[in-house]
Amino acid sequence: MLEKKVNAVVIGGGSAGMAAALSIAEKGYQVAIIEREDTLGGILLQCIHNGFGLQEFKQELTGPEYAQRFEDFVHKNRKINIFLETTAVDITQNDNGTRVVNTYSKKHGVILFSADAVVLAMGCRERNRGNIAIAGTRPAGIFTAGLAQRLLNIDGFIPGKKVVIIGSGDIGLIMARRLTWVGTEVLGVVEIQPFPSGLTRNIVQCLNDFSIPLYLNHVVSRIYGKERVTKVRITPITQDGKIDEKKSFQIACDTILLSVGLIPDMELAKNAGVRINHDTNGPYVNADLMTSQEGIFACGNALHVHDIVDYVTEEARRCGSYVHDYIQGGRVKKQGNVIPGANIKYILPNHYVTHRNNRLYCRPMIVKNNAELFIKINKKFVLQKKLRHIQPSEMISIDLEKDVFKNIQKDQNHTLEVSIR
Amino acid sequence: MEKKLICISCPVGCHLIVASTRDRITVKGNQCKRGEIYGKEEMLSPKRIVTAVVKIRKKEYCYIPVKTEKPLLKKYIKPLLKELYRLEVDLPVKCGTVLIKNFENTGINVLITRSMKN
Numbered sequence: 362m363l364e365k366k367v368n369a370v371v372i373g374g375g376s377a378g379m380a381a382a383l384s385i386a387e388k389g390y391q392v393a394i395i396e397r398e399d400t401l402g403g404i405l406l407q408c409i410h411n412g413f414g415l416q417e418f419k420q421e422l423t424g425p426e427y428a429q430r431f432e433d434f435v436h437k438n439r440k441i442n443i444f445l446e447t448t449a450v451d452i453t454q455n456d457n458g459t460r461v462v463n464t465y466s467k468k469h470g471v472i473l474f475s476a477d478a479v480v481l482a483m484g485c486r487e488r489n490r491g492n493i494a495i496a497g498t499r500p501a502g503i504f505t506a507g508l509a510q511r512l513l514n515i516d517g518f519i520p521g522k523k524v525v526i527i528g529s530g531d532i533g534l535i536m537a538r539r540l541t542w543v544g545t546e547v548l549g550v551v552e553i554q555p556f557p558s559g560l561t562r563n564i565v566q567c568l569n570d571f572s573i574p575l576y577l578n579h580v581v582s583r584i585y586g587k588e589r590v591t592k593v594r595i596t597p598i599t600q601d602g603k604i605d606e607k608k609s610f611q612i613a614c615d616t617i618l619l620s621v622g623l624i625p626d627m628e629l630a631k632n633a634g635v636r637i638n639h640d641t642n643g644p645y646v647n648a649d650l651m652t653s654q655e656g657i658f659a660c661g662n663a664l665h666v667h668d669i670v671d672y673v674t675e676e677a678r679r680c681g682s683y684v685h686d687y688i689q690g691g692r693v694k695k696q697g698n699v700i701p702g703a704n705i706k707y708i709l710p711n712h713y714v715t716h717r718n719n720r721l722y723c724r725p726m727i728v729k730n731n732a733e734l735f736i737k738i739n740k741k742f743v744l745q746k747k748l749r750h751i752q753p754s755e756m757i758s759i760d761l762e763k764d765v766f767k768n769i770q771k772d773q774n775h776t777l778e779v780s781i782r
Numbered sequence: 783m784e785k786k787l788i789c790i791s792c793p794v795g796c797h798l799i800v801a802s803t804r805d806r807i808t809v810k811g812n813q814c815k816r817g818e819i820y821g822k823e824e825m826l827s828p829k830r831i832v833t834a835v836v837k838i839r840k841k842e843y844c845y846i847p848v849k850t851e852k853p854l855l856k857k858y859i860k861p862l863l864k865e866l867y868r869l870e871v872d873l874p875v876k877c878g879t880v881l882i883k884n885f886e887n888t889g890i891n892v893l894i895t896r897s898m899k900n
């Protein structure tokens with residue numbers, strides 16, 4: 362067993378972990394990155410398509426290129442120690458209040474890291490068939506879209522010849538194009554909602570370009586096949602939400618991809634006693650992205666599922682600077698509550714402060730052009746913003762300058778509510 | 783000829799109707815100039831960035847990601863993919879290296895998008 366002492370431990374070496382580690386190390390602190398895989402980069406490595414980094418680098422990169430840039434920065438930084446093929450299994454606390462991260466490394470066996478602060482940057486996992494309950498047999502040939510993406514883009518394994526995709530999330534859409542390009546037939550994408558859950562540009566470039574049908578308001582009601590999938594039954598949903606059995610039809614296929622959403626990976630955090638936010642399934646955090654457990658912070662997809670990596674980087678970098686303040690012994694300032702109002706699925710962080718600017722991220726529940734965003738503090742309007750277009754698949758970022766809080770009585774309790782109409 | 787398209791130049795996603803006659807192309811449904819440019823381009827010479835993976839020689843289940851440096855005319859996508867699936871590369875490789883120069887005289891290069899050691 363090895364024991365190591367550092368200022369901060371970052372769990373996960375994806376885009377969030379790398380940006381957080383860099384920002385902590387730039388302030389002169391020793392950081393350890395714990396990464397389960399044999400390389401840094403996380404999910405980006407399997408996202409070989411274009412479309413990353415427009416905000417961060419002002420150009421469109423592929424996932425691996427975006428990861429490579431950060432990997433190069435991380436490798437150059439002497440304050441960062443990288444532990445690959447090392448899995449964090451538990452977070453505990455020493456008597457003196459410091460945190461201990463228990464890990465298992467392929468090379469060194471058990472390593473215990475003690476640190477003043479821990480950053481959760483473990484990313485998210487995919488929802489699977491269990492989460493959406495489809496009737497029928499349990500044959501081979503059913504993959505989550507992200508797993509299929511990894512198999513195809515990293516190992517070169519083609520999952521099947523005829524594919525039906527359940528759910529219109531971005532990973533499924535991107536995979537529709539990718540599979541078509543390797544000669545697999547994509548027979549359709551089935552979406553239960555009346556609108557796609559992925560980005561419009563992915564509908565256009567990954568489905569329309571290849572005339573792949575998108576069945577909105579439809580469900581896969583049954584999966585057939587003994588050893589391998591042989592077909593699916595697809596059923597429309599009527600306007601009042603009922604299943605319209607009579608209009609069902611079948612498609613023969615050997616493979617099904619599930620692209621039905623992502624959820625933050627929280628097992629580790631839950632065991633450490635971190636309070637979970639039921640709107641995001643990630644941790645509940647204060648204005649400094651600290652969870653309910655002192656000294657444990659969270660960012661990236663481990664906090665909430667992001668659609669754009671540039672936001673992950675921004676959030677993680679900021680998280681790193683809060684970690685720095687915390688290690689320095691900065692006292693936690695009084696914080697107001699942040700709550701979601703009309704048409705907001707969730708808003709983060711769950712608190713805000715009045716002595717500095719705040720960046721909030723929220724996800725809308727509706728699709729709309731020319732929407733308006735309203736911010737109220739203790740039911741009084743403080744800010745209004747026009748939004749050209751909103752949809753649930755696109756996160757909204759809000760910058761609150763500290764001037765907004767000029768007229769707020771600092772000693773009172775206050776609640777900030779964000780709504781859209 | 784008439785085509786129904788969705789403009790993807792910004793998140794609004796206007797539904798365009800692009801019509802072409804022998805001497806001109808008209809775009810309807812766009813809310814701004816960029817939609818017109820997008821519609822015309824899609825009608826005349828649609829292009830896409832192509833990404834794929836290429837096999838690493840003598841290694842099983844080991845592939846390296848690649849992309850076209852600029853968008854490629856759509857009609858060249860199939861031939862390019864065919865060429866990419868035929869190729870094998872040797873390690874080590876460096877992110878940004880040119881794998882194919884000026885593919886079929888289109889002026890488009892194919893780049894490797896990740897560094898990998900042996």
Ligand SMILES: Cc1cc2nc3c(=O)[nH]c(=O)nc-3n(C[C@H](O)[C@H](O)[C@H](O)COP(=O)(O)OP(=O)(O)OC[C@H]3O[C@@H](n4cnc5c(N)ncnc54)[C@H](O)[C@@H]3O)c2cc1C
Nearest residue numbers: 373375376377397403404412448449483484661662669670
């Ligand atoms: C399929 C897909 C397509 C996307 N497409 C785009 C796009 O086109 N454009 C765009 O801007 N954004 C896109 N995104 C969003 C963005 O790229 C991701 O949200 C972002 O990269 C997530 O970064 P992360 O560091 O939070 O998580 P991850 O990259 O998932 O990193 C988490 C890391 O933690 C490690 N880990 C987990 N648990 C442990 C443990 N217990 N111990 C040690 N290590 C652990 C994992 O191995 C992994 O490396 C896409 C996301 C996905 C999933």
Ligand code: SF4
Nearest residue numbers: 789792795796814817
């Ligand atoms: S036409 Fe203009 S407003 Fe409409 S989607 Fe294209 S860029 Fe956006």
